[in-house]
Amino acid sequence: MSERLFRIWRGTAAGGSFVEYRVDVDPGMVVLDVLHRIQARLANDLAIRWNCKAGKCGSCSMEINGRPRLACMTRMNQFGGAEMIAVQPMKTFPVVKDLVTDVSWNYEQNRRIPPFRPKPRPADGQYRMRQVDVDRVQEFRKCIECFLCQDVCHVLRDQSRKDAFVGPRLMIRLASLEMHPLDTEDRVPALREEFGSGLCNITRCCTEVCPEQIQITDNGIIPLKERVVDRYFDPLLGLVRKVFRRK
Amino acid sequence: MLDVSEIQTFEHDVLVIGAGGAGLRAAIECSNRGMNTGLMCKSLLGKAHTVMAEGGVAAALGNVDRRDNWKVHFRDTMRGGKFLNQWRMAELHAREAPDRVRELEEWGAVFDRTTEGLISQRNFGGHRYPRLAHVGDRTGLEMIRTLQDQAVLKGFGIYMECTALQLLLGGRQIAGVLGYWRESGRFVLFRARAVVLATGGGGRAWRITSNSWEYTGDGYAMAYEAGAQLMDMEFTQFHPTGMVWPPSVRGILVTEGVRGDGGVLLNSKRERFMFRYIPEKFSVETAASEEEANRWLKGDKTARRPPELLTRDVVARAITQEVNEGRGSPHGGVFLDIASRLPAETIRRKLPSMYHQFKELAEVDITREPMEVGPTLHYFMGGARVDSDTQMTTVPGLFAAGEAAAGMHGANRLGGNSLSDLLVFGRLSGIGAAQYVRGLGHVPRVEEDAVRAAVRRATEVLNRDTGTNPYAVHEDLQGVMGRYVGIVRAEGDLKIALVELERLKADAARVRAPGASQYNAAWHEALDLRALLVTAEAVTRAALVRQESRGAHTRVDYPGERQEWQNMNVIVRRGKDGRMETEVERRQEPPKTLAAIAYATIEDLEANRV
Structure with a gap:
C-alpha cells in the first residue's frame, strides 16, 4: 500500500477548480478504485459516472493526466511512483458536476440517423450471411459508446463544430449500418450533407483513444468518405450506381 | 406542506422502470400496441447490466445441431432449475426464444455465423446441444444496442439517469412512480396506469459480485413495499x-x-x-x-x-x-x-x-x-411473484420481467437463459401491461400523502447535521452477506445475519449525505441502501425457511434435495405490522404434458416419442 496524490476537478457548469486528495492505493487498483476510495472517505459527494467497472459499458470516461480514458481500465501501476494524477471531466461536453458531463448531444445525433432497413427474409425464413461479411460490421458494433473519440475529435473539441459534424462515434454507427449485409437504406447523401463527413481530416486521434481498438478512421470513416466521393465526384461511376442502385 | 402539483409530472399509460434487455423489450412492445409509453433508467441508455452479458442467448434454433427443439430446451431448463421453475414460464420461454432471436436479427443484430451463413450457436453449461446465439463474448452489448436502436426508432419517452424511489398506489392499484433525476436531484412524478419492473437483481448487497452499481434490488424493495409478494428469494446464483x-x-x-x-x-x-x-x-x-x-x-x-x-x-x-x-x-x-x-x-x-x-x-x-x-454472486432466480402468462405481480397494474421477476429459472438458472428470458418475458410483460390498461375501468389516482412522505424520507438524508456514512453502511452490509449468507448456508449463520441486518437498518436510518442534491453520489448511495436492506433480509429469511439444499441454495445443516420441498415455494411479503414475513406455499401440480417432457429420457425426446 502506498500513498498517492490525486488532483480532481471539482465543480459545476458555473465553474470549479482542482482539489488535492492524498489516498492509500493497494496493488492492482485502477483509477476508478482510487476515485471510489476518495469518494467513500474524503469526498462523499464526488460525482462520478460509472457502471460495470470492467470496460464493457463505457460510462467512466474522463481525462486522466490529460488523456481521455476509461477510469476502470486505467491501472495505477502505469504511473511513476511519485507521479501526481490529475483527473478532470471530458472537455468536449458540458460539465454537470465534478467528473460527470452532459453527453446527451450524442444521443440526439443518434436519433437523426436513418434506421436499419433490412431486406425481406428469404422464403425459408432464414437470413444468410457469411462470417467474413459480418466481421466488418462486428468491429463497429463493438463500440461501447464511451464517447472518448468524440472527446478528442478536433472538429468537436477545438473547432466546436457540433453543428456540422456528428463525430467519430456516429460515423462508426453510420458505417455499421451502411456496411450491414442486410441493410437497404441509402445514407450516402445524408453523410455528406447532414452528418459532415467532409469535416474529418483524418488525424486518427479518435482511433488512438478507442478502448475497443476499433479502427475508426481507417475501417470506418475513410470508406464512408470514399462512398461520398464516388457518388458525388466520380460522374461515370455515379451514373452506373444510379442505374443499378448498388450500394 | 409540499404541494404535489409543484413536482415535475409526466403521464403515461405504461411506465417501464429499467432499460436493460427486459425493460427495453417491454417498452417496445407497449409502444407497438399503441400505449403511451415511458421508460426510466438509473443510468444512461445502453449502460444497463445487460451490456455485461457475455456468452449468448439460449434458443433452440437447431442451427448447429438439428436434434435441438423447444422440448429439449425446456427439459434442460427444468433440470437445471431442479424442477422448481414455474412450468408454464419455462414452456413459454423455450417455445418463444427462437422467434425473439430472429426478431433481433431483423432489428439489426449481427450474430456470429455458421459455415452455412446461419446464426451460430455455442455450447454452454446445462444445455444439451450448442444453443447459445452469440457475438464473440459480447452478446449482451449487441442485444442492448439493438434494442436501444429499436427504442429510439419508436420514439417513446426515455428518462435517463432517473431513479425510481417508490411505487405509488391508488387504492390497491398501481397509479404511478416517484423518482428523482440524478443530475439535478429534483423529484419527478410519473402518473401511470401500469408499471413494469425491469430493475434487475440485487447483487450489490454482497462484496464479491459480478453486478454493477445499479443492482441494488430496487424492484424487489419497491414491489415489496407496495404489497407485492416476492418468491424464491433464497435462490441466489453464484457464478x-x-x-x-x-x-x-x-x-x-x-x-x-x-x-x-x-x-x-x-x-x-x-x-x-x-x-x-x-x-x-x-x-x-x-x-x-x-x-x-x-x-x-x-x-x-x-x-x-x-x-x-x-x-x-x-x-x-x-x-x-x-x-x-x-x-x-x-x-x-x-x-x-x-x-x-x-x-x-x-x-x-x-x-x-x-x-x-x-x-x-x-x-x-x-x-x-x-x-x-x-x-x-451473479444472479437472483427469485423476485416478484408473477402470473406466468401476463407477468402481473400480486399488485394490480404492477408487472415484472427479467431478473426482477421470479419463477422462470426455479432453483438455478442455466447460462444463456437470462438473455432469452429478458426478450421473451420483456415482450410478454408489455403485452400483459397493455391488456391491463385497455381493460382498466377507472384511472386510479396517486395518493398524495404517500408522495409527500416519500419526498420527506429521501430529503431527510440531506438535511441531517450528523449521521452515519452511507458508503460505510453499504460496505458493512456486503461483509455481513458474504460471511453469513454465502454460497453455503447454515441456520446459525442466517440467524446471526438477521440480527446484523437489524443493526444495519438502524445505521441506515441515521445515514447522512453531505452536500446538495445535485449529482450527489452519497445521497444516491444512501437512497439505494433501503432497497439493499429489504433485498438482503428477504434472501436471508427465505434461506432460513427452506430446509434443504436445492440448486443455488445450499444448507450444510440440510444436505441434499428433499422431495417435499420440491412442491413448495417460499413467499416473502410485508405483514400487517409492517414486518417482513414468510410463508411456505404448496405448488400446483404440473400439467401432465409438460411433466412428461421434463422427465423423459433424452433418447425418447430425440426420437420424438414424447
Missing part, C-alpha cells in the same frame, strides 16, 4: 468463475463461454477435479473420462459432455470445496485453463473481451497461462 485477483476486480465475470469452448478447471495439483463432482442425476449424460470429454469437444456425437459444463451451482460448490480443502490457487480460487486447449489466435477471436479483460486488469495473458477464478 463459478469470477476473477479473484487483483482484489479490486474480484468478482468480475469470466464467461462460461471459456468452458463451452473447451476450457478446463484445475486445482493446485493440476487435477481436473470436476470429474469428482458429477451429481448422480447427471452422470448418464456427463463424460466419465478426459478422453471422452475431449472427443465430445471435437464434435463426436456419441461422446458425453465434459463435467466443467455441469450447471453453475454444481461447479461453484465444487470450486468452493477444492479451495476449502487446500487445493486452491495462490489467490484463493482455482485455475481455468484455455491456453493449453486452443491456439492463441482462436482464443483471441472467440473470447476477445476475456483476453482484453485479463490482459488489462490482471496482467495475465490467457493465451499463455491459466486464469484464476472463483465463485461470484
Whole structure:
C-alpha cells in the first residue's frame, strides 16, 4: 500500500477548480478504485459516472493526466511512483458536476440517423450471411459508446463544430449500418450533407483513444468518405450506381 | 406542506422502470400496441447490466445441431432449475426464444455465423446441444444496442439517469412512480396506469459480485413495499468463475463461454477435479473420462459432455470445496485453463473481451497461462411473484420481467437463459401491461400523502447535521452477506445475519449525505441502501425457511434435495405490522404434458416419442 496524490476537478457548469486528495492505493487498483476510495472517505459527494467497472459499458470516461480514458481500465501501476494524477471531466461536453458531463448531444445525433432497413427474409425464413461479411460490421458494433473519440475529435473539441459534424462515434454507427449485409437504406447523401463527413481530416486521434481498438478512421470513416466521393465526384461511376442502385 | 402539483409530472399509460434487455423489450412492445409509453433508467441508455452479458442467448434454433427443439430446451431448463421453475414460464420461454432471436436479427443484430451463413450457436453449461446465439463474448452489448436502436426508432419517452424511489398506489392499484433525476436531484412524478419492473437483481448487497452499481434490488424493495409478494428469494446464483485477483476486480465475470469452448478447471495439483463432482442425476449424460470429454469437444456425437459444463451451482460448490480443502490457487480460487486447449489466435477471436479483460486488469495473458477464478454472486432466480402468462405481480397494474421477476429459472438458472428470458418475458410483460390498461375501468389516482412522505424520507438524508456514512453502511452490509449468507448456508449463520441486518437498518436510518442534491453520489448511495436492506433480509429469511439444499441454495445443516420441498415455494411479503414475513406455499401440480417432457429420457425426446 502506498500513498498517492490525486488532483480532481471539482465543480459545476458555473465553474470549479482542482482539489488535492492524498489516498492509500493497494496493488492492482485502477483509477476508478482510487476515485471510489476518495469518494467513500474524503469526498462523499464526488460525482462520478460509472457502471460495470470492467470496460464493457463505457460510462467512466474522463481525462486522466490529460488523456481521455476509461477510469476502470486505467491501472495505477502505469504511473511513476511519485507521479501526481490529475483527473478532470471530458472537455468536449458540458460539465454537470465534478467528473460527470452532459453527453446527451450524442444521443440526439443518434436519433437523426436513418434506421436499419433490412431486406425481406428469404422464403425459408432464414437470413444468410457469411462470417467474413459480418466481421466488418462486428468491429463497429463493438463500440461501447464511451464517447472518448468524440472527446478528442478536433472538429468537436477545438473547432466546436457540433453543428456540422456528428463525430467519430456516429460515423462508426453510420458505417455499421451502411456496411450491414442486410441493410437497404441509402445514407450516402445524408453523410455528406447532414452528418459532415467532409469535416474529418483524418488525424486518427479518435482511433488512438478507442478502448475497443476499433479502427475508426481507417475501417470506418475513410470508406464512408470514399462512398461520398464516388457518388458525388466520380460522374461515370455515379451514373452506373444510379442505374443499378448498388450500394 | 409540499404541494404535489409543484413536482415535475409526466403521464403515461405504461411506465417501464429499467432499460436493460427486459425493460427495453417491454417498452417496445407497449409502444407497438399503441400505449403511451415511458421508460426510466438509473443510468444512461445502453449502460444497463445487460451490456455485461457475455456468452449468448439460449434458443433452440437447431442451427448447429438439428436434434435441438423447444422440448429439449425446456427439459434442460427444468433440470437445471431442479424442477422448481414455474412450468408454464419455462414452456413459454423455450417455445418463444427462437422467434425473439430472429426478431433481433431483423432489428439489426449481427450474430456470429455458421459455415452455412446461419446464426451460430455455442455450447454452454446445462444445455444439451450448442444453443447459445452469440457475438464473440459480447452478446449482451449487441442485444442492448439493438434494442436501444429499436427504442429510439419508436420514439417513446426515455428518462435517463432517473431513479425510481417508490411505487405509488391508488387504492390497491398501481397509479404511478416517484423518482428523482440524478443530475439535478429534483423529484419527478410519473402518473401511470401500469408499471413494469425491469430493475434487475440485487447483487450489490454482497462484496464479491459480478453486478454493477445499479443492482441494488430496487424492484424487489419497491414491489415489496407496495404489497407485492416476492418468491424464491433464497435462490441466489453464484457464478463459478469470477476473477479473484487483483482484489479490486474480484468478482468480475469470466464467461462460461471459456468452458463451452473447451476450457478446463484445475486445482493446485493440476487435477481436473470436476470429474469428482458429477451429481448422480447427471452422470448418464456427463463424460466419465478426459478422453471422452475431449472427443465430445471435437464434435463426436456419441461422446458425453465434459463435467466443467455441469450447471453453475454444481461447479461453484465444487470450486468452493477444492479451495476449502487446500487445493486452491495462490489467490484463493482455482485455475481455468484455455491456453493449453486452443491456439492463441482462436482464443483471441472467440473470447476477445476475456483476453482484453485479463490482459488489462490482471496482467495475465490467457493465451499463455491459466486464469484464476472463483465463485461470484451473479444472479437472483427469485423476485416478484408473477402470473406466468401476463407477468402481473400480486399488485394490480404492477408487472415484472427479467431478473426482477421470479419463477422462470426455479432453483438455478442455466447460462444463456437470462438473455432469452429478458426478450421473451420483456415482450410478454408489455403485452400483459397493455391488456391491463385497455381493460382498466377507472384511472386510479396517486395518493398524495404517500408522495409527500416519500419526498420527506429521501430529503431527510440531506438535511441531517450528523449521521452515519452511507458508503460505510453499504460496505458493512456486503461483509455481513458474504460471511453469513454465502454460497453455503447454515441456520446459525442466517440467524446471526438477521440480527446484523437489524443493526444495519438502524445505521441506515441515521445515514447522512453531505452536500446538495445535485449529482450527489452519497445521497444516491444512501437512497439505494433501503432497497439493499429489504433485498438482503428477504434472501436471508427465505434461506432460513427452506430446509434443504436445492440448486443455488445450499444448507450444510440440510444436505441434499428433499422431495417435499420440491412442491413448495417460499413467499416473502410485508405483514400487517409492517414486518417482513414468510410463508411456505404448496405448488400446483404440473400439467401432465409438460411433466412428461421434463422427465423423459433424452433418447425418447430425440426420437420424438414424447
